[in-house]
Amino acid sequence: MRYDICVNEINIRENRFRLKLTGTFDFINDLAKPKLILYFDNGIEDRRLPLVIRKVTKNEDEDILTITSNYEYLLDRLFWKSRSSNEPISMQLNLLYGDYYEEGIAVDLTPELMEQDESCFVCQVEGNRLVFTPRSGREKRIAASEKKSVGTRVKKVLNTVYHWISFVVALCLLPWFAVDALMATFGIIGYAGKAKKTKANKFRKFIGHINARLYYFSQHQLSVRNVRSYWKQQWKKAKYGYLVYMFQRYKRTETLAENRVSFISIRREELSGNFGFVYEKIKDDTSLDIQTYLNTKDIFGMTKKDLERFAWLCATSKVILLDEYTPYIHYFDLRAETKVFQLWHACGAFKTFGFTRLGKPKGTAQKSRNHRNYDYVTVSSKNVSIWYAEGFGVSTRNIYATGVPRTDIFFDETYKAETRRKLYQAYPQLQGKKVILFAPTFRGHVRENAKYPMGRFKVDEFMDAVGEEYFLIIKHHPFVQTKHPIPEGYENRVLDLSEESELNDLLFVTDLIITDYSSLVFEASLLNIPMLFYTFDLKSYIKDRDFYFNFESFVPGRFFYTQRALEQAIIDQDLAQEKVKAFAERFFDDFDGKASERVAGLIYQAMQE
Numbered sequence: 001m002r003y004d005i006c007v008n009e010i011n012i013r014e015n016r017f018r019l020k021l022t023g024t025f026d027f028i029n030d031l032a033k034p035k036l037i038l039y040f041d042n043g044i045e046d047r048r049l050p051l052v053i054r055k056v057t058k059n060e061d062e063d064i065l066t067i068t069s070n071y072e073y074l075l076d077r078l079f080w081k082s083r084s085s086n087e088p089i090s091m092q093l094n095l096l097y098g099d100y101y102e103e104g105i106a107v108d109l110t111p112e113l114m115e116q117d118e119s120c121f122v123c124q125v126e127g128n129r130l131v132f133t134p135r136s137g138r139e140k141r142i143a144a145s146e147k148k149s150v151g152t153r154v155k156k157v158l159n160t161v162y163h164w165i166s167f168v169v170a171l172c173l174l175p176w177f178a179v180d181a182l183m184a185t186f187g188i189i190g191y192a193g194k195a196k197k198t199k200a201n202k203f204r205k206f207i208g209h210i211n212a213r214l215y216y217f218s219q220h221q222l223s224v225r226n227v228r229s230y231w232k233q234q235w236k237k238a239k240y241g242y243l244v245y246m247f248q249r250y251k252r253t254e255t256l257a258e259n260r261v262s263f264i265s266i267r268r269e270e271l272s273g274n275f276g277f278v279y280e281k282i283k284d285d286t287s288l289d290i291q292t293y294l295n296t297k298d299i300f301g302m303t304k305k306d307l308e309r310f311a312w313l314c315a316t317s318k319v320i321l322l323d324e325y326t327p328y329i330h331y332f333d334l335r336a337e338t339k340v341f342q343l344w345h346a347c348g349a350f351k352t353f354g355f356t357r358l359g360k361p362k363g364t365a366q367k368s369r370n371h372r373n374y375d376y377v378t379v380s381s382k383n384v385s386i387w388y389a390e391g392f393g394v395s396t397r398n399i400y401a402t403g404v405p406r407t408d409i410f411f412d413e414t415y416k417a418e419t420r421r422k423l424y425q426a427y428p429q430l431q432g433k434k435v436i437l438f439a440p441t442f443r444g445h446v447r448e449n450a451k452y453p454m455g456r457f458k459v460d461e462f463m464d465a466v467g468e469e470y471f472l473i474i475k476h477h478p479f480v481q482t483k484h485p486i487p488e489g490y491e492n493r494v495l496d497l498s499e500e501s502e503l504n505d506l507l508f509v510t511d512l513i514i515t516d517y518s519s520l521v522f523e524a525s526l527l528n529i530p531m532l533f534y535t536f537d538l539k540s541y542i543k544d545r546d547f548y549f550n551f552e553s554f555v556p557g558r559f560f561y562t563q564r565a566l567e568q569a570i571i572d573q574d575l576a577q578e579k580v581k582a583f584a585e586r587f588f589d590d591f592d593g594k595a596s597e598r599v600a601g602l603i604y605q606a607m608q609e
Contacts, residue, residue, distance in 0.1 A: 001100045002026045003034070005093070005107045010130075012116035012123055015076040017132070019051070020069065027063045028098045031542060032550050034067055037094040037390065039103070044082040045397070048390035049073060049366065051093070052359035071359060073366060075121055075132060080372040080394065089132040098550045104128060166218035173217065174210070181209040192216075232300075239299050240331060243307045247332050250315035256337055260289040261603060262317040264310070267324045269294050274323050274343040274599075277405035281600035291317065299328070314338075319606050322374075330369040339375040339606040342392070343599065347404050347522035348587040349384035349548045354391035361544070362445040364393075376606060378402045378599055380522065381589045387548045400602060403588065403595025409504065410526040411593025419508045423501075429492060430509055433471035436570075437510040439503065440534070441518040442477040450479030456536055457563060459494055460487040465567035473497055473506060477518070512575070514566065517541060525556055525584035526591070530575040533559035534566050556583035 002025070009020040025034045036051035052071035059066065078089065092104045110125045121132045170177075184191045185206055193212025195205045261282065263275050271279045271292065282288060293313055295306060302310070314320065314332055321341045322329070334340065354371055357363030364370055371392040377399050379388050385399040409415050424431050438457065442450040463472060474484045476498040486494050497506065504523055507513075513524050513531045524531060533555050535541070547554065556579040560566040569575065584591075590598075 001095070001097060001102070003095065003097075003105075005036075005105075007109050007111040009113045010111040010115070010123060012075075012118075012121055012132075014117065014120050015074055016072050017075050017121075017123075018070075018072040021051075022069075023067045025065045025067070025097060027058060027065050029552070030539065031552055032098040033542075034065060034095065034097040036067075036069070037096065038073070038091055039094050040078050040089055040091050042079060042082060042085060042087040042089045044085055044087065045079045045395040046389075047078050047393065047395065048094075048386060049078075050356055050358055050390070077367050086134045088134070090126075091130040091132070092128055099553050163219055170214050170217040174214075177210045177213040180213060181206045184209050236299055239302065239307065240328075242304075243299075243311055243328060244331050246308050246311035247315050250312050251335065254312075254316050256318060256335055257289055257316050258318050259287055259607070260291060260313075260317045261319045261321065261607075262291040262293065262313040263321045264293045264313060264326060264329070265323050266295060266297075266326055266328070269296055273345060274405040275321065277408055277596040278321065278343065278599050278603070281596050282603065319603055321603075325370070327370065330371070330373065334373060337609075339609060340373055341376045341378070341599075341603070341606070342371070342374045343378055343405065344388070345406075346519045347380045347407065348519060349379075349387040349391075350519050350521070350554075351517060352391070352546045352548060355393040356387070356391045356548070357546075360546075368393075374398060376400055376602055378404070378595075378602070380404050380407075381587050383586055384548075401589050402598035402602065403590050405596040405599055406504070407523060407526060407588075408593045408596050410523065411591065416508050419505045423505065423509050427495060429495075430471055430473075434469050434511045435471050435473060435509050436466070436512045436514060437473050437475060437506055438514045439475040439518055439520050440477070440514075440516045442479045443537075444479075447479045450477065451482065452476055452480050452484075454482065454484055457484070457534065459484065460490060462563065462567060463490055463493055465564075466570050468493075470570075471495075473510070475501070475503055475506060512570070517545070517547075521556060521583070522587055525580050526588065528577070528580050528584070530577040530580065531555070531557040532566060532569055532575065533557055534563065535559045536561050536563075556580045 003023060005021060005023040007019070007021045009018070011018040019038075023034065023036070033053075033056055036053070038049045038051055040047045040049070051069050053067050053069050054071075055068040057066045058064070075089070076083070079085070093107055093109075094103045095101070095105045105128065107128055109128060109130055114123070116123055118135050120135055122135050124131050124133070180189070183189045184195070185202055190196055191205055191209050191212075193208065193215065195208030195212055198205060198208060200208070263271060263279065265275065268275070270276075271294070279290070283290065291313055293310055295302070297306065310328060311332075314329055314334065317338060319339050319341065320329070321343060323343045323345055329340070355364050355366070355368075358366060372394065374392060374394050375398060377388055377392060377394065379385060379399055379401055380403055382401045385401060386396060389396045389399050440452055440457075442452055444450045459472065459474075463470070470493075472494045474486075474494065474496040476484065478498075480498070483498070484496055486496060503520065507524055507527055507529065510524075510529055513520065513529055514534055515521065515531065516533055516535050521531060535551075538551065538559070538561070542551065551559075556576075558569055558574065558576050560569065
């Protein structure tokens with residue numbers, strides 16, 4: 001791999017480190033972009049942060065890519081467990097491009113321009129590393145930070161007071177704004193703001209004109225939506241405030257229960273998934289005090305009793321088990337003795353998440369506390385450890401390749417046979433057919449805007465093309481609320497089970513999978529099921545969401561941009577199934593069905609710490 005990286009500028013002001021650089025790389029293909037990772041280590045913890053790339057350009061004549069980066073990092077927010085440490089911090093660059101990965105690449109980090117005020121850190125270049133040495137003692141740095149925080153708070157208060165005074169004055173001027181709006185309505189003067197562009201009726205334009213004047217004076221507007229949003233935010237803050245208050249109270253008044261293991265989930269109401277498998281391994285140990293908090297309510301739906309139990313468990317448990325992003329727990333300063341496990345629901349590492357999305361739309365900000373307090377993160381393979389460390393913002397030392405507990409069923413022949421029997425009993429039309437499972441992921445960033453472009457997969461055309469021997473099961477992501485239209489006359493060959501069946505169970509009756517960017521590929525590889533990838537929006541998906549690996553060499557099967565090409569591959573049986581086994585061996589370290597036992601062993605280890 002040939003590359004040339006030039007560091008243009010390093011600027012350090014207090015705890016802020018700005019890095020500007022450019023780099024050129026041999027061009028691979030349109031789907032692969034160079035990724036540079038900043039690797040920090042203070043001897044106690046390490047941390048990976050993506051270098052935020054602002055611009056990528058291709059030189060057609062020389063067939064090379066040029067990247068430009070310009071981003072500011074917070075040196076005092078790099079680490080979590082050792083954030084109060086006064087140890088020097090070293091930084092090197094790691095490179096990922098296509099299938100090429102190298103740690104500590106040989107690059108001269110000497111900048112063309114270096115500026116630093118040396119009030120908090122002194123930066124020195126040592127070959128292909130930067131070393132940040134704390135300039136002052138811990139107390140001085142904390143005092144400086146607090147002084148800055150006080151100044152920030154004062155400015156915020158003054159800003160708020162100024163805007164509210166402006167709003168009160170603007171309210172007093174409302175009669176004049178109404179007169180102004182009447183003049184605009186009769187064409188004496190022009191409409192203001194959005195009112196002059198909208199094609200709404202005169203009344204809406206009248207209100208819009210008043211709002212435009214009001215906003216000019218106070219940066220506030222009169223609308224039911226704004227009032228509702230404001231009070232919703234205040235109610236949310238009040239609930240979080242009560243949650244933190246109760247946690248602090250329990251932490252102060254109650255002792256830590258050294259034998260308490262708490263399963264906490266805000267996405268399930270029963271001990272299922274990874275939780276269920278781990279629970280089965282420890283439930284008979286009478287020395288353990290096993291507690292559960294299983295509640296799918298959001299913060300607005302949580303009752304006073306819910307808030308208090310959540311806070312109590314977090315304040316008094318020796319081990320806390322999570323299975324999903326749980327925002328409430330990140331508001332707490334947990335006891336040092338409490339150990340937090342993240343039994344993340346997904347296998348492998350595919351789509352970027354968490355801190356890997358730094359600087360991207362909906363990306364996690366570096367100063368966020370989210371995910372940072374995990375002591376144990378269980379993953380499927382050592383090959384994905386560094387990406388989970390990067391995504392969660394934790395040290396690589398906190399990642400454990402135990403395997404994923406819920407995948408133990410794929411090695412349980414009794415379970416597989418019984419699941420097949422139940423599915424054939426419930427859906428007898430599946431028997432004697434080659435079953436295709438169509439299971440794409442959703443488009444959008446969050447549950448609220450999740451969708452799938454149904455028109456891109458036409459069921460009637462697909463079933464006509466592949467023939468009568470095939471049966472199609474549609475299984476959309478739970479976030480997608482719209483049903484896939486099944487044309488009349490195809491009901492006996494197509495089932496939409498998006499809301500009715502466990503996805504993993506469907507794999508036991510599946511002969512071929514069609515997906516796109518779903519992490520289903522990991523579970524399916526354990527059963528050696530052939531897979532095809534219908535990725536009509538691949539380039540835009542990479543630009544918007546991106547992956548940890550080069551998509552072309554990552555996916556265990558062929559990928560297609562059109563439905564017609566997908567259909568033809570099935571007709572020709574061009575499935576590239578030989579890729580599936582190698583894929584499984586890359587993303588799973590063990591094939592013994594004992595992941596739950598290994599996680600249980602980690603829990604007992606944590607109980608002794």
